[in-house]
Amino acid sequence: MKLLRTLIVGLGAASLVLSAHAAGGSKKAKAPEGGWAFAGPLGELEMDSVARGYQVYREVCAACHGMKLLSYRNLGEKGGPFYDPKYPNANDNPLVKAFAAEDEILDPNPDENGDPVYRPARPSDPFRYPYANEQLGRAANGGAYPPDLSVITKARGKGNDGDGASYVYSLLKGYPDPDTIKTREGEDGQRVNYIKFDKGDTHGTLIQPIGQYYNPYMAGDSTAQWEGDPRHVPYGGFLAMAPQLTDGRVEYMDGTEATVQQMAYDVAQFLHWAGDPKQSQRKTLGLPTMIYLLLLAVLLWFSYKRIWRNVKH
Numbered sequence: 001m002k003l004l005r006t007l008i009v010g011l012g013a014a015s016l017v018l019s020a021h022a023a024g025g026s027k028k029a030k031a032p033e034g035g036w037a038f039a040g041p042l043g044e045l046e047m048d049s050v051a052r053g054y055q056v057y058r059e060v061c062a063a064c065h066g067m068k069l070l071s072y073r074n075l076g077e078k079g080g081p082f083y084d085p086k087y088p089n090a091n092d093n094p095l096v097k098a099f100a101a102e103d104e105i106l107d108p109n110p111d112e113n114g115d116p117v118y119r120p121a122r123p124s125d126p127f128r129y130p131y132a133n134e135q136l137g138r139a140a141n142g143g144a145y146p147p148d149l150s151v152i153t154k155a156r157g158k159g160n161d162g163d164g165a166s167y168v169y170s171l172l173k174g175y176p177d178p179d180t181i182k183t184r185e186g187e188d189g190q191r192v193n194y195i196k197f198d199k200g201d202t203h204g205t206l207i208q209p210i211g212q213y214y215n216p217y218m219a220g221d222s223t224a225q226w227e228g229d230p231r232h233v234p235y236g237g238f239l240a241m242a243p244q245l246t247d248g249r250v251e252y253m254d255g256t257e258a259t260v261q262q263m264a265y266d267v268a269q270f271l272h273w274a275g276d277p278k279q280s281q282r283k284t285l286g287l288p289t290m291i292y293l294l295l296l297a298v299l300l301w302f303s304y305k306r307i308w309r310n311v312k313h
Contacts, residue, residue, distance in 0.1 A: 027216040027235040029163065029170040032265055036162035038272060038279075042287065045273055045280060051081035052252050053270025056263045058099075059250050061149065064141065064241075066129035069150035070274055072100040073123040079280040081273070091123040103128040142211045144240035153268070154275045164275070165268040170217045172264040174236075175243040181208065197234055204228015212238035 031039075038045045054075065057067075075082045076090035087093040100121040105128050107117040121128060130146075131137035137145045157164025176195055186192040186207075193208040205227040208214050214222070220237015223230065245260045252258055273279070 025235060026219040026237065027170075027174075029166040029217055031162055031166045032169060032261075036165055036269075036272075038165075038269070039162040042283065044283065046269060047081050048254065049266045049269045050273045051270075052254065052256060052262075053266035053268070053273075054081055055252060056245075056250055056267040057149070057270055060244050060263075061267065062128070062130065064130055064137075064146040065149045066131070066146075067127045067150045067274060068129065068148050070127050070277070071123070072096055072121060072125060072127065074277050075099065076123065077277065079278055081270070093123070096123045100125060142240055146241070149271055149274070151275045153272045162272070165272040167217065168271055169264045169268040171215060172245055172267070173260050174215050174217045176214060178243075197228070201232045202228070202234055203232070206234055209238060212240060213242050214238055 037043055057065075073090040073093075073096060074080055076087065076093035076096035077083060078088075080090070082093065082095050082099075083090075084093055084095070090096055100123050103121040104118050105121045105125055107119050109117070111117050131140065134145055153164025153168060155164065156167040181193050181195055183191050183193055190210075192210070195206045195208065195214060197204055197206060206214060206222060207225040207227065209225065214234075214236060215238075216234065216236035218237045218239045220239075221233075222237055223233050225238075226233045245263050247259050250258045250263060256262060276282075
């Protein structure tokens with residue numbers, strides 16, 4: 001009887017594994033070739049890339065995604081992409097002031113009549129949020145609420161190994177080529193978009209729901225939209241965000257060519273920095289601190305041996 005129970009449990013577990021495989025799951029995010037320079041305890045961010053990434057966020061992402069945990073002054077603080085030692089107080093940094101002034105925000109203090117007052121943002125203000133509340137955000141995006149990006153790389157990764165940045169990087173450049181998306185008439189007479197798969201074990205057609213976009217790096221289950229072998233459902237799922245990056249969409253201030261891959265790389269680095277703006281200083285301080293503690297431990301050990309040398313234990 002005990003053996004029978006064990007077999008039943010084993011078969012149940014196997015069926016769960018098979019069903020999970022059939023559901024596809026998301027494709028494992030990949031770091032760029034050569035990996036991330038900031039990965040590991042001694043890695044450092046490429047600040048030029050972080051600065052370009054802020055441009056991508058501002059010109060592409062900020063229309064839908066906010067960053068509640070960042071203020072404009074963080075950009076000009078030590079360890080920030082626009083830090084200038086001539087302005088130790090980031091509130092005085094003219095570039096940061098210019099970035100902030102381009103956004104109009106609601107002043108927390110109404111006028112003498114109690115009416116709301118809108119004014120240009122100051123470096124001390126939090127980043128402008130695109131929506132007054134969640135309901136307006138959902139209404140503007142077909143019911144989907146764009147997530148806040150302040151700590152998105154921490155939410156999608158672990159530690160400082162760059163998993164979260166790899167997720168952002170892979171997702172943004174992982175949308176299918178528009179030329180592979182075809183249109184046909186559905187069963188209800190409405191036009192639907194579909195993608196043909198004919199590679200490896202994956203053969204069939206994936207129907208793309210209206211207002212949704214397929215991405216192999218998005219977690220989800222596309223079984224219901226899959227016309228093919230249920231054992232080989234494509235990796236990935238659907239999200240409400242359409243492909244955002246196209247070559248040349250951003251004109252970088254430093255003249256770097258704005259390819260899709262470059263923009264995805266830069267904004268991933270910026271979002272990794274945003275999740276921990278003080279990481280550069282922490283890592284810089286970490287190595288000498290560890291050396292100091294090691295030397296202290298050695299001195300304490302010899303001191304202990306010296307002081308208690310004539311005492312029996």
